[in-house]
Amino acid sequence: MKVRGQHFRTIWLKLEDPNVVQLIDQRFLPHQFVIEEVRTLKQMTTAIRDMHVRGAGLIGVSAGYGMYLAALEAAERGSFDERVSSAATQLKATRPTAVNLSWALARQLETIARGNTADEKVALARRTAEQIADDDVEHCRMIGHHGLKLIQSIASKNAGRPVNVLTHCNAGWLAFVDHGSATAPIYAAHDSGLPVHVWVSETRPRNQGSKLNAWELGEHGVPHTVIADSAAGHLMQHGNVDLIIVGSDRTTYTGDVANKIGTYLKALAAKANDIPFYVALPSSSIDWKMRDGVKQIPIEQRAAEEIKRANGWLDGRHVEVHIAPERSAAANLGFDVTPRHLVTGLITERGICEANETSIFSLFPEHAP
Amino acid sequence: MKVRGQHFRTIWLKLEDPNVVQLIDQRFLPHQFVIEEVRTLKQMTTAIRDMHVRGAGLIGVSAGYGMYLAALEAAERGSFDERVSSAATQLKATRPTAVNLSWALARQLETIARGNTADEKVALARRTAEQIADDDVEHCRMIGHHGLKLIQSIASKNAGRPVNVLTHCNAGWLAFVDHGSATAPIYAAHDSGLPVHVWVSETRPRNQGSKLNAWELGEHGVPHTVIADSAAGHLMQHGNVDLIIVGSDRTTYTGDVANKIGTYLKALAAKANDIPFYVALPSSSIDWKMRDGVKQIPIEQRAAEEIKRANGWLDGRHVEVHIAPERSAAANLGFDVTPRHLVTGLITERGICEANETSIFSLFPEHAP
Secondary structure (H helix, E strand, O other), rough: OOOOOOOHHHHHHHEEEEEEEEEEEHHHHHOOOOEEEEHHHHHHHHHHHHHOOOHHHHHHHHHHHHHHHHHHHHHHHHHHHHHHHHHHHHHHHHOOOOHHHHHEEEEEHHHOOOOOOHHHHHHOOOOOOHHHHHHHHHHHHHHHHHHHHHHHHOOOOOOOOOOEEEEEOOOOHHOOOOOOOOOHHHHHHHOOOEEEEEEEEOOOOHHHHHHHHHHHHHHHHEEEEEOOHHHHHHHHHHOOOOEOOOOOOOOEEOOOOOOOOOOHHHHHHHHHHOOEEEOHHHOEEEEEOOOHHHHOOOOOOOOHHHEEEEEEEOEEEEEEEEEEOOEEEEOEEEEEEEEEOOOOEEEEEEEOOOHHHHHHHHHHHOOOO | OEOOOOOOOOOOOOOOOOOOOEEEHHHHHOOOOOEEEEHHHHHHHHHHHHOOOHHHHHHHHHHHHHHHHHHHHHHHHHHHHHHHHHHHHHHHHHOOHHHHHHHHHHHHHHOOOOOOOHHHHHHHHOOOOOOOHHHHHHHHHHHHHHHHHHHHHHHHHHHOEEOOOOOOOEOOHOOOOOOOOHHHHHHHHHOOOOOOOEEEEEEOOOOHHHHHHHHHHHHHHOEEEEEEEHHHHHHOOOOOOEEEOOOOOOOOOOEEEEOOOOOOHHHHHHHHOOEEEEEEEOOHHEOOOOOOOOOOOOHHHHHEEEEEHEEEOOOOEEEEEOOOOOEEOOEEEEOOOOOOOOHEEEEEEEEEEEEOOHHHHHOOHHOOO
8 A cells, every 4th residue: 555655565575685574664653664674584573573563464474474584594504394394383473363374384384395405495485475465465455345345335325424434453454465454445445436434443552543554544545533442332322333344363264253452342332233343354364273262262461561551752752651550460461352243244355254154164165164 | 548558538628728729630640649739710620621630529529629719719809609600610611521510519509609798608618618528438438338248249159269340440539539439349348358359441541540540459459450441341251350340420310321431332341241330429420300321411522632642651751652643633532321221230329229210219219300
């Protein structure tokens, strides 16, 4: 998507030196647009774990590129297979909830194993990393194509009033390679001339909503309003939300949806106020082995300090301020699970389905048991 | 309650000079304990509007003291009745949602009118301000007495496991004069030796949870954990919450509850997970004229900038950092309304009742139509 009028992906191989991965270091948005050069596996695991890159799709794609960097290192230093397998273990440990991570790693390991020489393996790793990224872009584009119909249908009844879409966290292009998942239908609607307005839930404690979503919507020119996470219920109760679209870090094949902490509360409010609640996700986020999301999806617990601090910009400096007593305990749960009965539908690259086994398998029969 | 081992109220007349009101300036907690001296009506309207003092009860009590300061000024400068009536108008305009404000102002105006001379009126205003404060303390103490039974009943089934109470915003002693409303049963339980642990919802954008609730619970020694507002649903879904107690800024005589934005989402999650959801409030927070809370209670919209900033402490300085793009719009709704069907019960100074007209009037028959 556009940044100051120029097209960017979130991650790419450096044009002048394809042994280097370049990525947008998202920690400094919206106040600074920083491009990081990642040259080693170690730098990539840091970038994922410390959230220079984040978001379901982008984590997977970054892991794909991380495996390519690992293959480059292995070709140089020897013990190829051992190094590459250890790289996968290290990358997998960075973020436990997102399923795209294991999916991308499995795809890389499987492909790399097909090479006969180190050079061949490196070439395969590079091609696979690029393919994972390109697939991500195409899948998100198709999510936009399918989701657009939902917005068109509401717009046709709205008599010119903007369609109010509420989202949570950043499931935007910054969370993928391009387009985004939850934002793809929004960008498609905006680009097709439909009036659309987005309620951006700020998403404490890391503020991916107010920092990333607001920034990318702003760069693309989509009207939006930042709100406290707590405000979603009131807006729905008073008719200010037509549609909710969120992303997902992992969705079970039965339709339970893990997404950023707070998604479940929004789904409950949508149900109570009869507002359609959609989850946009490429099928790479579907866990084809997991039945019960509430019981089985591991929920990442991040550092308690994130809750007791807020970070932002002060006189051009990026700083962290204390917002709680030093001696108070804090708990920092990264995700929650929205049970399938609260989900109106899933918007995937192959179309929209209901959040249940039958409907999901009808779109993805190759995964049916 | 105790601050560093010494007993404090949130507001009081200065011992050495009863023409001066002293109050805890809550803007600097938890990092600095500042006592402000308020000498004029103007200073008091600023203190209420800019939230040096806040919270349902304390706003009413501060308005009561504000009327006393106004009476002192009027006695000195003449046009007594005009000045006092204008003072009530100014104080009422500071915060639109809390009903305690109008209640305290009406009580003062009515009492002051009974005096014959300016001196008499001033004396009545002082006595009434002190009486409003003392009533607030006694009502909160009784809320603690009645609410304690709920916690005892859960503790008796918990086999020594702490009772997990979740609350939102600060309906603690800082929001009243002493004890608090939502916290009164918690303090009563803790003081009686019951094991109790509090989930403190941080309450963006002003962080009354992480700043004020965490501070006062910590000072009193009550175990607590600060969480993002978004985390309440997950905790309830996973059995980590036994009981919810929140406060209220205005409750209709039919049982609809206005409280800090985000309360409604917590009530929805409580209902979905079969967790008791109680609202603790002195009857001064009941609006005896309003039938439909969702439609009729005015919702204060505060400055959008509060959403785009976070304020806290950095190297001993109180600063504000930017956490959203400058050009993004933001909406800052102060309160939401939880409809009565989501409320298990109201804990009042006269006992616990259901959130409906019949049950409320049975406790407060003098208000029945």
